Amino acid sequence: MVSKLLEVENLRKYYPVTAGLLARHVADVKAVDGVSFFIAEGETLGLVGESGCGKSSLGRALLRLEEPTSGQIIYRENDITSWSKQQLKELRREAQMIFQDPQSSLDPRMTIGDSIGEALLIHGVGTEKERLERVAELLQRVGLEQGHATRYPHELSGGQKQRTGIARALAVNPKLIVADEPVSALDVSVQAQILNLITDLQRELSLAYLFIAHDLAVIGQVSNRIAVMYLGQIVELAGRDDLFHQPLHPYTQALLSAVLLPDPHQPWKRTPLPGEVPSPIDPPTGCRFHTRCPRVMPVCRQEMPELRQLDGNHLVACHLYD
Ligand code: SF4
Numbered sequence: 001m002v003s004k005l006l007e008v009e010n011l012r013k014y015y016p017v018t019a020g021l022l023a024r025h026v027a028d029v030k031a032v033d034g035v036s037f038f039i040a041e042g043e044t045l046g047l048v049g050e051s052g053c054g055k056s057s058l059g060r061a062l063l064r065l066e067e068p069t070s071g072q073i074i075y076r077e078n079d080i081t082s083w084s085k086q087q088l089k090e091l092r093r094e095a096q097m098i099f100q101d102p103q104s105s106l107d108p109r110m111t112i113g114d115s116i117g118e119a120l121l122i123h124g125v126g127t128e129k130e131r132l133e134r135v136a137e138l139l140q141r142v143g144l145e146q147g148h149a150t151r152y153p154h155e156l157s158g159g160q161k162q163r164t165g166i167a168r169a170l171a172v173n174p175k176l177i178v179a180d181e182p183v184s185a186l187d188v189s190v191q192a193q194i195l196n197l198i199t200d201l202q203r204e205l206s207l208a209y210l211f212i213a214h215d216l217a218v219i220g221q222v223s224n225r226i227a228v229m230y231l232g233q234i235v236e237l238a239g240r241d242d243l244f245h246q247p248l249h250p251y252t253q254a255l256l257s258a259v260l261l262p263d264p265h266q267p268w269k270r271t272p273l274p275g276e277v278p279s280p281i282d283p284p285t286g287c288r289f290h291t292r293c294p295r296v297m298p299v300c301r302q303e304m305p306e307l308r309q310l311d312g313n314h315l316v317a318c319h320l321y322d
Contacts, residue, residue: 004074005176005208006062006095007038011071013054013061017281030280031057033232035071036307039176044202044209046223046240048216048255050277054232055212056100059178062210063095064088075176093123096169100181102161106153112164113139113149119171138167142197159190166197170205178210183218195221217259220244225313228252231288232280234307238314248316250293287319295320 013032016025031054039045047055060066062073064080073081080091096119099105106115113135120131136146142163153161162182169177179198183191199222201207213219219226226243228236228251236249247253250271257271275292278284284291290300299319307317 002038003041004038005041005076007072007074008062009036009072009074011035011058011061011073012069013057013066014069015057027281030232030283032061032068033280033283035229035232035234037227037234037237039208039210041175042202042206042208043224044199044211044222046219046226047210047212047229048214048219048226049229051214052277052280053229054280055214055229056180058229059097059180059210059212063097063178064091065097089123092119093172094174095176095178096172096174098162098165098169098177098179098182101185102158102165103153105165106161108153110152111149112144112151112153112156115153115164116149116167116171119168123172125172134171135167138170141170141201142167143193157190158186159193162186162190162194163197166194166201170201173205174207176208176210178212180212181214182211184213184215191218198222215259216255228255231277231283233288233317234315235289235318236314236316237307238316239312242312242314246314248310248314248321249289249318250295250320251289254294287317 011032012034014028014030017027017029018024019026035058049055057066061068068081072079075091083091116138117131117135120126120134125131126134135149139146139148144160144163148160156164183194186194202209211219211222220240223240225237225239227234228249230251236252243252244256247256254271254273271294273292278291286302287300287305290296293300297319305317305319307315309315310321
């Protein structure tokens with residue numbers, strides 16, 4: 001039986017849009033709109049979708065870095081949705097975040113050693129000597145040299161800064177890490193090294209990840225299961241092999257057709273996605289993908305398909321499978 005580390009029920013994150021001198025509330029950006037899923041202990045759940053689909057908002061809301069508008073977040077059987085600041089401090093020891101842009105997530109005035117040790121200091125972990133030893137251990141673990149401890153962020157390459165970000169996240173021995181596009185700002189050759197580091201750490205430390213990316217090829221390298229997000233909602237969720245070999249949702253099929261290399265034994269057909277992602281302020285009625293879907297039917301414009309379980313653990317939200 002799967003041991004759930006984190007469970008999300010019907011989560012919403014809306015950002016109010018205001019207008020006029022009185023900042024009247026006129027609409028909402030529905031960044032995350034009714035999302036449910038779980039992350040098991042020690043697994044990587046990949047979260048993929050085009051930019052602007054709500055992936056990062058979901059990641060931040062999960063850790064309560066931003067307040068969810070509604071819904072429930074259960075962490076280790078505790079409902080953390082309404083936890084106080086003090087309780088959230090405890091959560092920060094267990095659940096950490098790695099950011100897309102390692103440059104902006106590091107304080108330019110702090111040395112790399114101080115940046116990594118900061119979380120230990122905040123949580124009152126160990127003596128100063130023990131914290132220094134832990135920083136040295138973390139530097140080594142993420143493939144940095146001891147000499148990096150006294151350097152400043154501007155002296156490091158993009159890959160080294162992201163290694164520092166990973167070391168910071170690991171400092172307090174978390175169980176869950178939300179990695180928000182951790183390799184998309186890096187060169188391709190450095191991406192592979194960081195992805196290897198992330199998967200090695202998971203194996204050694206039994207970490208669970210929510211790994212957010214817009215690139216299915218990257219997601220496929222690290223994930224056990226993959227959730228596909230479109231305009232604030234999850235439209236398909238399946239094991240990695242299931243999703244890659246038998247994508248059901250037309251949006252997933254289009255994403256995959258853009259990344260898979262042609263198989264010499266199979267005709268390869270790219271399915272270009274027409275148009276742009278519609279505005280999350282006023283999403284299309286019915287299925288939100290219907291304005292771009294090559295298989296749209298009349299019912300798709302009227303009724304929103306529910307995320308339903310088909311074979312095994314393969315979930316899809318599409319009227320083709322009603
Ligand atoms: Fe396409 Fe209809 Fe399925 Fe939406 S519900 S993905 S519009 S076929």
